[in-house]
Amino acid sequence: MKKGGSLRGYTIVYLIFLYAPIILLPIFAFNSGTIIAFPLSGFSTKWFAALHDNTLLRTAVKNSLTIAACTSVFATLLGICAARSGAMSDFAFKKGMIGFIMLPLVLPEIIIAVALLVIFVQVLGITPSNWTVIAAHTLICTPFSIAILNGAFQNLDPAFEEAAMDLGENRWGAFRLVILPLVMPGIISSMLISFTISLDEFIIAFFLTGSNPTMPVYIWGATRFVDSLPMIMALDNPRVAVSHAPHHCRIFPPPRPCPDRRQGYRRLPVTALIQLRGVQKWYGDYHALRGIDLEIRQGEFFSLLGPSGCGKTTLLRTIAGFETLSEGTMHIDGRDMATVPANERPTNMVFQSYAIFPHLSVAENVAFGLRRDKSSKEQKAKQVTEALEMVGLGGYGNRAAHALSGGQRQRVALARALILKPKVLLLDEPLSALDKKMREQMQVELIRLQRNVGITFILVTHDQEEALVMSDRIAVMFEGAIGQMADPEELYRRPNSRKVAEFIGKMNILPGHVHSVGNQIGVEVRGLGKADIGPDQAPGGAIVGDTLIGIRPETLAILFPGEVTSNRTADGVVDEVVYYGDMTYYDVKLPGIDKPLTISMKNLIGRPVLEVGAPTKVIWDERSLVVLSK
Amino acid sequence: MAFGRFNSPEGARAFALVLPPFVYAILLLAVPLSAIVLFSFWTQDFTSVDTTFTFANYQKIIDEPIYGTLLARSLKVSLLVTAITVILAYPVAYFVSFYVDPSRKSLWLFLITIPFWTSYLIRVFLWKVILGYNGVINSGLLGLGIISEPLQSINYNVGAVVVTLAHAYAPFAILPIFVALEKIDRSLLEASQDLGENRIMTFIRVTLPLSVPGVVAAVLIVFIPTIGDYVTPELLGGSSGKLIANMIQTQFLQLNNAPLGAALALVAMLCVATISLLFVFLNRRWLRGRS
Numbered sequence: 020m021k022k023g024g025s026l027r028g029y030t031i032v033y034l035i036f037l038y039a040p041i042i043l044l045p046i047f048a049f050n051s052g053t054i055i056a057f058p059l060s061g062f063s064t065k066w067f068a069a070l071h072d073n074t075l076l077r078t079a080v081k082n083s084l085t086i087a088a089c090t091s092v093f094a095t096l097l098g099i100c101a102a103r104s105g106a107m108s109d110f111a112f113k114k115g116m117i118g119f120i121m122l123p124l125v126l127p128e129i130i131i132a133v134a135l136l137v138i139f140v141q142v143l144g145i146t147p148s149n150w151t152v153i154a155a156h157t158l159i160c161t162p163f164s165i166a167i168l169n170g171a172f173q174n175l176d177p178a179f180e181e182a183a184m185d186l187g188e189n190r191w192g193a194f195r196l197v198i199l200p201l202v203m204p205g206i207i208s209s210m211l212i213s214f215t216i217s218l219d220e221f222i223i224a225f226f227l228t229g230s231n232p233t234m235p236v237y238i239w240g241a242t243r244f245v246d247s248l249p250m251i252m253a254l255d256n257p258r259v260a261v262s263h264a265p266h267h268c269r270i271f272p273p274p275r276p277c278p279d280r281r282q283g284y285r286r287l288p289v290t291a292l293i294q295l296r297g298v299q300k301w302y303g304d305y306h307a308l309r310g311i312d313l314e315i316r317q318g319e320f321f322s323l324l325g326p327s328g329c330g331k332t333t334l335l336r337t338i339a340g341f342e343t344l345s346e347g348t349m350h351i352d353g354r355d356m357a358t359v360p361a362n363e364r365p366t367n368m369v370f371q372s373y374a375i376f377p378h379l380s381v382a383e384n385v386a387f388g389l390r391r392d393k394s395s396k397e398q399k400a401k402q403v404t405e406a407l408e409m410v411g412l413g414g415y416g417n418r419a420a421h422a423l424s425g426g427q428r429q430r431v432a433l434a435r436a437l438i439l440k441p442k443v444l445l446l447d448e449p450l451s452a453l454d455k456k457m458r459e460q461m462q463v464e465l466i467r468l469q470r471n472v473g474i475t476f477i478l479v480t481h482d483q484e485e486a487l488v489m490s491d492r493i494a495v496m497f498e499g500a501i502g503q504m505a506d507p508e509e510l511y512r513r514p515n516s517r518k519v520a521e522f523i524g525k526m527n528i529l530p531g532h533v534h535s536v537g538n539q540i541g542v543e544v545r546g547l548g549k550a551d552i553g554p555d556q557a558p559g560g561a562i563v564g565d566t567l568i569g570i571r572p573e574t575l576a577i578l579f580p581g582e583v584t585s586n587r588t589a590d591g592v593v594d595e596v597v598y599y600g601d602m603t604y605y606d607v608k609l610p611g612i613d614k615p616l617t618i619s620m621k622n623l624i625g626r627p628v629l630e631v632g633a634p635t636k637v638i639w640d641e642r643s644l645v646v647l648s649k
Numbered sequence: 650m651a652f653g654r655f656n657s658p659e660g661a662r663a664f665a666l667v668l669p670p671f672v673y674a675i676l677l678l679a680v681p682l683s684a685i686v687l688f689s690f691w692t693q694d695f696t697s698v699d700t701t702f703t704f705a706n707y708q709k710i711i712d713e714p715i716y717g718t719l720l721a722r723s724l725k726v727s728l729l730v731t732a733i734t735v736i737l738a739y740p741v742a743y744f745v746s747f748y749v750d751p752s753r754k755s756l757w758l759f760l761i762t763i764p765f766w767t768s769y770l771i772r773v774f775l776w777k778v779i780l781g782y783n784g785v786i787n788s789g790l791l792g793l794g795i796i797s798e799p800l801q802s803i804n805y806n807v808g809a810v811v812v813t814l815a816h817a818y819a820p821f822a823i824l825p826i827f828v829a830l831e832k833i834d835r836s837l838l839e840a841s842q843d844l845g846e847n848r849i850m851t852f853i854r855v856t857l858p859l860s861v862p863g864v865v866a867a868v869l870i871v872f873i874p875t876i877g878d879y880v881t882p883e884l885l886g887g888s889s890g891k892l893i894a895n896m897i898q899t900q901f902l903q904l905n906n907a908p909l910g911a912a913l914a915l916v917a918m919l920c921v922a923t924i925s926l927l928f929v930f931l932n933r934r935w936l937r938g939r940s
Contacts, residue, residue: 127877
């Protein structure tokens with residue numbers, strides 16, 4: 020560990036400089052002399068007694084506390100408004116408006132003091148009172164409040180509010196139950212800061228104070244009368260001690276215990292069916308969804324697959340109700356969703372960040388959506404236990420949410436959504452935050468869970484393997500539109516376009532030509548030869564002319580020395596060898612095409628690994644060809 | 650209709666939320682500031698205000714040397730205080746950020762802020778006790794026999810004002826610099842050393858430039874309030890250490906000449922704004938040049 024010797028020494032000297040005047044406080048508070056100077060005249064507590072007897076000072080203290088209390092409340096309320104607005108979506112002039120509210124931060128206080136004095140006294144003819152000081156202090160404390168609360172509001176994952184609404188709360192409920200508790204540390208420090216600024220503020224208070232002074236104004240007066248000064252020093256000693264006390268109070272209550280009873284999870288009836296027709300979504304000029312037509316069946320595990328920015332998450336959030344449709348219609352279970360807000364939809368969501376409320380325990384998180392439920396406390400506790408059991412977290416109810424691992428958070432998010440028995444469960448890249456091993460385990464568990472509860476799952480993912488493993492059907496999306504929708508096998512074997520083919524798995528794409536179209540399609544693949552293929556091998560349609568033909572690497576083979584085949588072959592030369600252990604990938608160059616053909620071969624017993632440059636024969640089969648639209 | 654301008658319902662909600670604090674700022678900041686602008690073009694006619702438009706107040710500020718002197722001295726003292734405070738504070742922030750064990754950082758910051766939980770007025774007055782004619786330093790040195798009569802050069806002058814203000818604004822300088830230093834990704838420093846720079850050059854080429862936003866924040870936080878402070882100069886400045894804020898206060902509360910006071914306040918504000926904007930502008934330009 021670096022020690023920073025000379026810097027440490029400097030810092031200690033600096034601290035002595037900071038503390039030097041403060042050390043004098045208790046010395047003169049307990050010194051019997053009236054004059055604040057050395058040598059000292061003797062120990063005495065008479066100044067503390069004098070404090071107690073001074074009625075004017077008592078009034079001043081009372082005034083200051085009243086003003087500071089009012090200021091801290093008003094400034095924090097205004098600060099919450101501005102900071103919350105700041106964290107929400109932009110509109111014209113928002114930055115300017117908030118910037119203007121922050122202006123007192125960069126104005127010397129005397130400017131504010133004289134401006135308010137002129138407007139209050141000279142223009143409006145108001146007699147200065149505690150209220151004029153409160154008004155001024157609220158003005159100067161609001162920017163501090165905003166600065167503090169900004170951090171709190173901006174660090175807030177928007178998924179928390181959405182999760183609360185997804186679980187059935189309306190906007191006010193989401194604010195009260197989730198946002199407010201999460202920004203509570205910010206609110207408390209905003210109130211404390213405003214309180215202390217107001218309590219100690221002198222420059223403005225001196226201009227605007229009424230007939231009864233505030234404490235700093237009284238102290239200012241006292242600095243003119245030397246004999247009351249030691250008393251002021253006595254006054255300030257307890258203030259130092261007291262002003263720090265609130266910093267040590269606990270902000271989050273400990274998680275409340277929750278009864279733990281083990282029982283099986285009840286099977287849920289499945290009735291949901293989602294219908295989207297001509298769905299369009301615009302963000303200003305950006306066209307996020309370009310005419311989506313989609314039907315999702317009851318009880319199906321459906322995946323939206325695509326590269327980032329393809330609109331799959333937007334589509335999911337549209338179904339959840341967090342985004343409105345620009346055009347088109349959406350029905351869930353036969354009901355038009357146009358006017359149904361997120362908290363009233365029969366959908367629940369597992370957020371990418373999981374949005375586990377950090378201020379609640381595991382059980383409280385799972386029970387969040389049950390608040391509006393009429394059933395008894397015991398009934399709810401039972402449901403929570405069952406839901407936790409179902410996701411394999413039995414006995415975790417009392418844990419604090421922040422003490423969970425990634426996989427456990429994911430399970431809590433699942434339990435929290437499934438406990439509400441939604442018709443559709445929406446999963447936004449739920450596995451992307453997990454490591455590979457955990458991800459594979461959760462894939463299997465999710466499939467099992469979906470089969471058990473029978474709820475329609477809609478999964479958003481960019482991981483093609485994940486989609487292939489888990490889904491009943493997959494919609495592949497590119498640039499706001501669906502490229503292909505099919506079951507995993509069909510999608511893999513018969514991609515309808517070059518884009519889909521390249522996005523899912525490895526695909527050799529060769530130039531080719533369609534000769535004839537009919538019951539059979541006659542094609543010629545450059546480098547391989549002519550073949551007749553079935554119409555199912557052109558899922559995107561085929562027209563006579565040049566085209567692209569796809570072949571998966573594992574549907575090709577290399578003819579090893581000593582092997583024979585009745586299949587068609589083509590001559591080539593090994594261009595590259597990549598050894599994977601169980602497999603070897605060969606790139607083989609064929610005459611007539613530039614790009615080598617990739618072929619994957621299982622490393623069976625006795626099969627050698629070929630060397631680069633070896634002449635070889637490539638075995639192919641017309642049944643594995645697929646005509647790709649460009 | 651009014652909401653038609655917003656892209657989304659959330660934009661409209663954001664607007665509704667920002668409205669209360671904005672209206673409050675209009676009523677208690679924009680309106681009063683406009684009022685003193687108006688007042689500065691009027692004149693005080695014994696007990697009433699003469700509302701004929703005139704540049705007389707500004708003319709007076711230019712003509713009578715006392716105002717120029719006070720303004721120049723205020724700017725000089727504020728800039729000096731700012732420079733000293735920030736330069737003294739930087740190594741402390743650096744030490745806490747880079748050399749203190751993470752679990753103890755908040756303890757150190759706490760230690761730094763404790764002295765500032767006492768009243769500002771009291772703290773200023775305590776410096777008077779330390780530096781005064783019969784103060785701690787003088788009586789201490791007299792008692793030790795080092796000097797034969799109290800030093801007068803340490804009290805009731807600009808130097809005493811500078812020391813007191815540098816003390817008063819210390820945490821306001823340390824905290825923003827500390828925050829800026831904390832934000833620096835430590836792997837950048839390792840990268841710099843990996844690329845062949847030693848610790849000192851790493852500091853000059855990486856740490857210092859990246860901490861500039863914190864330094865600028867510290868400069869503004871110290872500079873702006875010191876220009877408007879009349880407490881410290883009043884208690885410690887003597888006759889040679891009075892600043893522009895004392896004059897504004899005198900005009901308003903003792904001489905009852907609000908128009909001249911308003912004009913002085915506006916001129917002072919203009920100076921503060923110009924210098925502050927200069928700092929912000931330099932910072933922006935400098936940062937843009939980097940990115």
